[in-house]
Structures are given as structure tokens and as C-alpha cells.
Amino acid sequence: MRLGVLDVGSNTVHLLVVDAHPGARPLPAHSHKAELRLAQLLDGNGAIGPDGVEKLVGVVKDALQAAEDKGVEDLLPFATSAVREASNADDVLARVKADTGVELQVLTGAEEARLTFLAVRRWFGWSAGKLLVLDIGGGSLEIAYGIDEEPDTAVSLPLGAGRLTAGWLPDDPPSSDDIRALRRHVRAEIARTVGEFSRFGAPDHVVATSKTFKQLARIAGAARSADGLYVQRELKRGPLQTWVPRLAAMTTAQRSALPGVSEGRSGQLVAGALVAEAAMDLLEVETVEVCPWALREGVILRRLDHMGSA
Numbered sequence: 001m002r003l004g005v006l007d008v009g010s011n012t013v014h015l016l017v018v019d020a021h022p023g024a025r026p027l028p029a030h031s032h033k034a035e036l037r038l039a040q041l042l043d044g045n046g047a048i049g050p051d052g053v054e055k056l057v058g059v060v061k062d063a064l065q066a067a068e069d070k071g072v073e074d075l076l077p078f079a080t081s082a083v084r085e086a087s088n089a090d091d092v093l094a095r096v097k098a099d100t101g102v103e104l105q106v107l108t109g110a111e112e113a114r115l116t117f118l119a120v121r122r123w124f125g126w127s128a129g130k131l132l133v134l135d136i137g138g139g140s141l142e143i144a145y146g147i148d149e150e151p152d153t154a155v156s157l158p159l160g161a162g163r164l165t166a167g168w169l170p171d172d173p174p175s176s177d178d179i180r181a182l183r184r185h186v187r188a189e190i191a192r193t194v195g196e197f198s199r200f201g202a203p204d205h206v207v208a209t210s211k212t213f214k215q216l217a218r219i220a221g222a223a224r225s226a227d228g229l230y231v232q233r234e235l236k237r238g239p240l241q242t243w244v245p246r247l248a249a250m251t252t253a254q255r256s257a258l259p260g261v262s263e264g265r266s267g268q269l270v271a272g273a274l275v276a277e278a279a280m281d282l283l284e285v286e287t288v289e290v291c292p293w294a295l296r297e298g299v300i301l302r303r304l305d306h307m308g309s310a
Contacts, residue, residue: 002029003303004072005296006063008056008104010039010082010138010162011211011265015063016296017070022304026297032066034059035264038082039139039162046087053092057099064100076299079104080112081139081160109156113142115298117151120207122301123293129204132197132283135294136212136275138162138268141190143279145197152200155193159186161212161265161272172252174270179248182271187278194282206285208235209294211265212272216240217290218260225260233290237280244273 001021007014017030036059041052048056060077067075083089084106097103107115116135124131133151135142139160144151168182208217213235218224220243222233247255247270256266280288 001073002071003300004067004070004075005299006060006067006075006077006102006104007296007299008038008060008077008079008083010080010140010160011035011037011268012138013056013059013063014296015066016300017067017072018300020300020304022307026300026304030066030070032063034062037138037162038086039160040166042082042086046085048083048086048088048092053095056092057096060096060100060102064102074303075102076303077102077104078299079106080137080295081109081156081158081163084108085139085158109140109142110154112137112140112295113144113154113156114151115302116142116209116295117144117146117154117298118149118301119293119295119298120209120291121149122297123291124205124207128207130200130202132203132206132285133291134206134208134213134276134279134283134285134288136161136208136210136272141275141279143193143197143283145200145203153196155196157189157193159189159275161268161275164271164275165268169271172267173250174248176248179270179274183274183278186274187282190275190278190282197283206283206288207291208276208288209291211262212269213276213288213290215261215265215269216243216273216276219243219258222290229292234287235276235290236287237277237285240273240277240280244270244277247273 015032018026020026141157141159144154146152217235220239223231252267256263
């Protein structure tokens with residue numbers, strides 16, 4: 001059947017259409033994406049303002065039309081941290097449902113981590129052993145660890161690249177004082193969770209997902225996305241540490257000229273790099289392998305599992 005996943009994230013609203021059935025690998029058929037930056041549309045009270053809600057409704061309507069055009073039989077709509085943490089989340093969800101008929105499922109941070117972990121496990125298989133998975137989104141950082149398809153432990157931290165950029169790095173390029181302050185904040189937040197993972201011992205394989213890690217790996221020398229899904233891509237801590245001050249010294253426009261960095265994401269790449277560097281350092285990770293599957297694929301796989309057991 002043809003499934004659609006509608007992901008209302010902190011940066012983008014992304015419709016992914018796949019051809020799938022239980023026991024088979026989901027095959028991407030279409031991608032429809034709009035940059036909305038909900039995490040940066042929150043007002044002083046933490047609410048998504050009227051303009052943001054109007055934009056969200058319009059983007060969801062466009063995604064629904066794209067899903068219909070592509071023959072989607074079953075749509076799986078969900079929202080992550082930007083909607084989850086908005087002070088008017090219930091009103092926003094009600095408005096979206098009233099105007100579009102779409103009832104967004106709001107995932108908790110732990111659910112995000114677990115579903116992303118499932119996608120990574122299915123991509124690499126059982127031979128990957130104990131997995132440590134890092135995922136930097138626009139609103140949050142998810143970390144999960146385990147040997148099965150359900151992680152043994154998972155945490156979600158408010159360290160998304162978009163959120164941190166909006167709250168900590170107002171200048172372009174950011175000031176050295178703001179960079180130092182953000183670096184201290186990020187490391188203090190991650191350090192509180194290290195014990196959650198170290199008690200399970202060293203992982204056999206460390207994996208990173210998300211656009212942030214893909215872009216950091218690309219500018220550090222990894223293969224282009226055009227080279228295909230099955231090319232191994234890695235990001236090593238050493239090159240990342242070299243790139244962090246270089247990225248911080250650049251303007252948004254200069255970063256957008258780097259290989260693999262989109263104009264829409266270049267503004268938040270410094271914050272994302274600080275989070276990636278801190279996570280790898282504090283969790284004592286030298287190398288992460290970048291996985292092409294993440295949360296959306298996890299949602300699809302969980303739906304297929306339920307279909308297969310029905």
C-alpha cells in the first residue's frame with residue numbers, strides 16, 4: 001500500500017510518501033517539504049502566534065493535496081517538540097483538525113527517541129550489536145541506547161539546533177561570548193544524562209541521524225547525498241572539533257556556500273555543531289555513522305508492524 005507520513009517538526013513540515021507492506025523495506029515514492037520554523041515562531045509566552053498557526057494550517061492543506069495527488073491510502077500525521085511544548089498546543093491542534101481534518105499525534109520526546117532507534121536498528125540490523133543513537137532536531141536532542149528494537153534507555157533534551165539558535169545566538173556571525181555561553185549550557189544539559197548511558201557499558205556502534213549530522217559529515221568530507229543511500233558516511237570528533245570554530249566565525253551566507261549545507265539550515269548549523277561536538281565528547285564517542293533512516297521511517301515501520309500483527 002501507499003503510506004504517507006506527515007511530520008510537523010520544529011523546522012519543516014515534511015510529507016514522505018512510501019510504498020510499503022509488512023516484511024518489506026519501505027520504498028520512497030515522493031517527498032513534499034515546506035520550511036516553517038515553528039520553533040522560531042513562538043511568542044514571549046511560548047505560544048505559536050496567529051500568523052504561525054495560519055501558516056501551519058496552510059502548509060498542512062498543501063501536504064494533504066500532495067498526498068491525495070500521489071494516491072496515499074493511509075496518512076500518519078504527527079508533531080514533535082515545537083507543537084508539543086507550545087503553551088497553546090491544544091488550541092493549535094484543534095485549529096488544525098477543524099480546518100484540515102488532520103488530527104496530529106503529538107509525540108513525546110521519549111517516543112521520538114524510541115521510534116528513531118527502531119529505524120536505526122532496522123537499517124543496520126542485529127549485527128550492529130549495542131547501539132547508541134544521536135538525533136539533533138530543530139527543537140530537541142534525542143539520545144537512545146540498546147541492544148533490541150526498543151532501547152534500554154532514551155532521553156530527550158531541549159537542545160534542538162533551531163531552538164538554541166533563536167534563544168542564544170542572535171548575531172550573524174555569533175559573538176564569541178554567546179558561543180561560550182551556549183557551549184556551557186549545552187554541555188551542562190548533556191552531562192546530566194551521561195550516567196544514564198555509561199551504566200550500560202560501551203556501545204558496539206554509534207549512529208547519528210538528522211539533517212544536522214548529515215551536513216556536518218558532508219562538510220567534514222563525507223560522500224554527497226547524490227552518491228546514494230548505501231554509501232557509508234561518518235563524522236569523526238577530531239574534524240568536527242576543527243570545524244566548530246570555523247563555522248562560528250562564518251556568516252549564515254558563508255555557511256550556506258559550504259558543500260551539503262542548505263540555505264535554510266545554515267543559520268542554525270553552529271548551534272547544531274556545538275550540540276554534536278558536546279554529545280560526542282561527553283559520551284566518549286570518536287566516530288558516528290550517519291543513518292539515512294530516522295523518525296519518519298520509524299513511524300512507518302511501527303505502522304507496518306501493527307498491520308502485520310493484525
